[in-house]
Amino acid sequence: MSAGGVTACRLNPITHGISRFARRSATVPMPNLRGKRPPRVNGVSIRYHQSLILLPAGTIYLIPPRLLSMTTVLIVDDSAVCQRVAGACVQAAGCDVRYAADGCEALESVNTEKPDIVLTDLQMPKMDGLELVERLRDVYPQLPVILMTGFGSEEVAARALRAGASSYVPKENLSKGLSEALRTVMSVVHAIQEREKVLAFLEESQSRFVLGYEPGGTQALVGYLHEQLKLLNYFDESTLVQLTTALSESITNAIDHGNLELDSDLREEDDGSYRDLGEERIQQPPYCDRRVTVMATLTQSEVKFVIRDEGPGFDPSSLPDPTDPENLLKASGRGIMLIRTFLDEVTFSEKGNEVTLIKRRDSIDGEGES
Incomplete structure (x- = not known):
């Protein structure tokens, strides 16, 4: 259009x-x-x-x-002839076109023009296509990049794909192959745009989950929450993995140390006694009747998880410093270190049987704009 x-x-x-x-x-x-x-x-x-x-x-x-006028493709190539050929193919697919002569110029254009897709050559002066892919992956991880490959650039193309490029098209087959690649990538782009519309409507969403000792229950819940955040395009994938890792550690702590009252020192023995005692207590009162409650609250600015167990609690100030060299390699300190590293706020209740985890979206956006 x-x-x-x-x-x-x-x-x-x-x-x-x-x-x-x-x-x-x-x-x-x-x-x-x-x-x-x-x-x-x-x-x-x-x-x-x-x-x-x-x-x-x-x-x-x-x-x-949205399939036509709302898709903008940035073409990055130091050859004016190749720019025109690629531009004609992109326009034939109904997309708007922008141009950049090298990777440095492309980064500036991405920042100002906000294209939906980047189509880049691999061999260019100043900053080649591989470095451009790596830089875009760091700063704009959700921006798809399609590579235009020439003879002799196969190894570099493979490295660029591993670095985060979405697809590639041989230059010798550009007119035919680009249409296919664009169609595939555009479907992903528009799915993301639709999810972003839903996120714009979001004021607050709350979910409450209650876990017992079901085998695989923690993994199932964490996987579900990961997919829900992914569907809304809430965080990039690497941030989602960090967030759900911290969430999994927190739920595990609530079950093991909260409801089952397992001593962290047992984990250091590495003789199976920690897990054996846990299996015994799952069958014994009062442990067998306890549950872990997970409250998930989602707004446009942050996601918050409140995890509460039904154990006797503990003094949060007694937690060892996981960054202390003496504690860094201990199995019992790894979870707390990951939780505190991956989240913006970690707060324990006075009793110690409830922890609040907060991850803000602006902390991610701020990194992308720097």
């Missing part, structure tokens, strides 16, 4: 998506489609209704504006 117009094209009626543009396509100004006789485009009469184009055969092809 171009400014002030709608692109008429034949699409694959089976996939209901923009799989490929037919040879016969044209752009018709929007005003000509309203209140007037249906125009003819390349000999085909069409009529306009909202975001639909109705063709004579009666097949309705949906062209959501």
